[in-house]
Amino acid sequence: MEPFALYFATILTLAGIYAALTLGLNLQWGLTGLMNFGPLAFVAVGAYTSAILTVGGSAQHLGGFGWPWWLAWPLAALAGALLALPIGAISLRLRADYLAIATIGIAEILRLIVRNEDWLTGGPLGIPGIPRPFEGLGLPWGQFAYLALVAAVVAGLYAMAQATARSPFGRTLRAIRDDEEAAKAAGKNPAAFRLQAFVLGAACMGLAGAMLAHFFKFMGPDALDPVTATFLVWVMLIAGGSGNNLGAILGAVAVWALWAATDWLAGQLPGELATRAAYVRLFLIGLALQLILLYRPQGLIGERPPRPA
Amino acid sequence: MSGAATAPAALAAEGLTKRFGGFTALDGVSLAVPEGSITGLIGPNGAGKSTFFATVAGFLRPDGGRVWLRGQEVTGAPPWRLHRAGLARTFQIPRLFGRLTVAENLAVAAPDQPGERLPRPWFARRRIREEERALRARVMAVLERLNLARHADAPATALSGGQKKLVELGRALMSGASLILLDEPAAGVNRTLLREIAATIARLNREDGITFLVIEHDLDLVAELCHPVHCMAEGRVIASGSMAEVRADPTVAEAYLGMALEPDAS
Ligand SMILES: Nc1ncnc2c1ncn2[C@@H]1O[C@H](COP(=O)(O)OP(=O)(O)OP(=O)(O)O)[C@@H](O)[C@H]1O
Ligand SMILES: [Mg+2]
Numbered sequence: 027m028e029p030f031a032l033y034f035a036t037i038l039t040l041a042g043i044y045a046a047l048t049l050g051l052n053l054q055w056g057l058t059g060l061m062n063f064g065p066l067a068f069v070a071v072g073a074y075t076s077a078i079l080t081v082g083g084s085a086q087h088l089g090g091f092g093w094p095w096w097l098a099w100p101l102a103a104l105a106g107a108l109l110a111l112p113i114g115a116i117s118l119r120l121r122a123d124y125l126a127i128a129t130i131g132i133a134e135i136l137r138l139i140v141r142n143e144d145w146l147t148g149g150p151l152g153i154p155g156i157p158r159p160f161e162g163l164g165l166p167w168g169q170f171a172y173l174a175l176v177a178a179v180v181a182g183l184y185a186m187a188q189a190t191a192r193s194p195f196g197r198t199l200r201a202i203r204d205d206e207e208a209a210k211a212a213g214k215n216p217a218a219f220r221l222q223a224f225v226l227g228a229a230c231m232g233l234a235g236a237m238l239a240h241f242f243k244f245m246g247p248d249a250l251d252p253v254t255a256t257f258l259v260w261v262m263l264i265a266g267g268s269g270n271n272l273g274a275i276l277g278a279v280a281v282w283a284l285w286a287a288t289d290w291l292a293g294q295l296p297g298e299l300a301t302r303a304a305y306v307r308l309f310l311i312g313l314a315l316q317l318i319l320l321y322r323p324q325g326l327i328g329e330r331p332p333r334p335a
Numbered sequence: 336m337s338g339a340a341t342a343p344a345a346l347a348a349e350g351l352t353k354r355f356g357g358f359t360a361l362d363g364v365s366l367a368v369p370e371g372s373i374t375g376l377i378g379p380n381g382a383g384k385s386t387f388f389a390t391v392a393g394f395l396r397p398d399g400g401r402v403w404l405r406g407q408e409v410t411g412a413p414p415w416r417l418h419r420a421g422l423a424r425t426f427q428i429p430r431l432f433g434r435l436t437v438a439e440n441l442a443v444a445a446p447d448q449p450g451e452r453l454p455r456p457w458f459a460r461r462r463i464r465e466e467e468r469a470l471r472a473r474v475m476a477v478l479e480r481l482n483l484a485r486h487a488d489a490p491a492t493a494l495s496g497g498q499k500k501l502v503e504l505g506r507a508l509m510s511g512a513s514l515i516l517l518d519e520p521a522a523g524v525n526r527t528l529l530r531e532i533a534a535t536i537a538r539l540n541r542e543d544g545i546t547f548l549v550i551e552h553d554l555d556l557v558a559e560l561c562h563p564v565h566c567m568a569e570g571r572v573i574a575s576g577s578m579a580e581v582r583a584d585p586t587v588a589e590a591y592l593g594m595a596l597e598p599d600a601s
Binding site: 107139186189190192193194195196197198200201203204205209210211212213214215222225226329 | 393413414415418419423424426430431433434435439440442444448449451452453455456457466467510582592599
């Protein structure tokens with residue numbers, strides 16, 4: 027019973043971390059129409075920021091501050107926001123799709139930095155020994171408590187995202203998404219609003235990165251894979267329903283459960299087949315995305331017609 | 336503009352030029368919209384009327400010339416700055432926010448919304464709810480006037496072409512602007528509603544003191560509503576004055592090339 031409960035808690039914790047990511051992407055894409063193809067970059071910055079600030083000293087990487095997680099996590103969110111600021115300030119003044127190119131570029135650059143700047147990130151060896159909050163409670167309660175912490179963070183982000191989406195600020199973001207020229211005629215400065223949405227979404231992603239690092243208790247370049255840190259986040263948001271915060275969370279949980287289940291299934295296969303199954307799984311997820319886009323483009327729950335004010 | 340003792344024009348352009356590649360869409364346009372007037376802008380298709388709107392309202396960068404708003408030079412200013420300075424415009428082909436409701440389409444255009452500034456949406460939610468209630472009342476009043484009240488909560492995409500034109504007009508009215516540029520407000524709208532729109536424009540002008548610059552192909556409507564009238568052709572202003580004077584101008588008749596210009600044309 028206990029291994030099953032622990033496995034279940036692991037899945038839910040990761041689903042919650044993904045929900046923080048999809049909520050961030052929903053602020054950017056769902057609400058504002060910004061194509062961020064580099065969530066990985068903001069996850070990485072958040073993860074390493076929190077890791078470096080909390081671990082003990084080591085010659086292998088920067089560290090030794092030993093700050094508590096509750097101080098490091100907000101700074102991880104801030105780091106995500108600070109990375110987004112110059113990228114957005116430069117590319118959002120140009121055509122909207124330049125952001126897509128810029129974010130792909132910055133994600134690749136960050137992967138290179140993480141792998142090569144050993145003094146900072148430990149290079150390929152990464153940063154071990156990241157403390158997980160509530161670890162002292164032992165198993166299984168420590169892990170359950172961490173799950174509860176992640177759930178509380180996601181609930182907070184959800185409340186923030188809902189308040190944002192339902193406010194006049196969110197209405198203006200949706201207007202800019204729907205027709206930029208008309209938004210200008212309505213007196214809005216599209217670049218200024220887009221920048222705020224982009225930075226806000228990036229802060230969510232930075233926080234997600236911190237939660238990931240402290241859950242793994244280790245951060246290294248292999249933990250940052252474009253498939254899981256970027257592609258999967260998009261699949262989750264589109265499947266759940268972009269424009270809808272609840273849909274974003276639902277998509278994260280459903281797709282992650284599916285991803286984990288197929289991972290388990292593939293693990294049951296004999297040696298060589300198991301590695302091939304990983305590719306088959308990726309192919310299947312891509313196929314599922316195509317089918318969703320074809321037959322249910324609004325996702326599980328689409329953007330509801332907002333209630334009258 | 337030129338330092339006359341009279342009140343400055345609501346809007347004035349001098350030598351305004353706009354080129355698209357090698358094509359000159361505005362070729363030194365100079366015209367004034369007197370404060371408090373309903374000024375007409377007519378001219379055949381492709382004359383550059385809409386381009387003139389886009390250029391003075393900050394949507395296109397002029398290649399030459401200058402623009403003044405109430406005596407203040409605003410050449411090249413971005414649309415949101417001009418909006419704040421009291422200038423609103425509509426689009427000839429309606430551009431609505433497709434995934435917003437009709438009411439939301441109008442609400443967006445209200446200026447100075449405190450709830451648009453972070454972090455107020457998170458911490459001042461009750462205040463925002465009150466502000467939104469007041470805004471909703473203003474939106475409904477405008478929709479009422481445009482016969483759109485029962486579509487308030489429908490998605491904007493559900494409206495007919497003529498109704499979309501009305502939403503364009505409604506958005507301009509929500510701006511609180513004192514100078515509104517209307518690009519063919521009555522195109523595709525039925526006769527009855529057209530009369531109502533004309534009456535609405537006249538009343539807003541009379542009662543609220545809003546100055547209008549109206550592009551319109553229905554010359555009878557222009558004759559009834561607008562004074563003065565400017566006629567453009569091929570990127571230039573070719574005649575200005577009262578509608579009767581403009582009609583009588585032979586260059587205008589030539590520009591329209593046989594289009595019915597007689598006062599009794601229906
Ligand atoms: N973005 C653009 N790029 C290239 N040419 C353009 C552009 N916008 C307008 N034009 C050209 O400029 C000329 C003037 O267009 P404009 O839309 O201003 O005419 P208009 O007077 O409003 O005509 P209509 O009465 O048909 O609306 C046209 O020949 C048009 O093809
Ligand atoms: Mg036109």
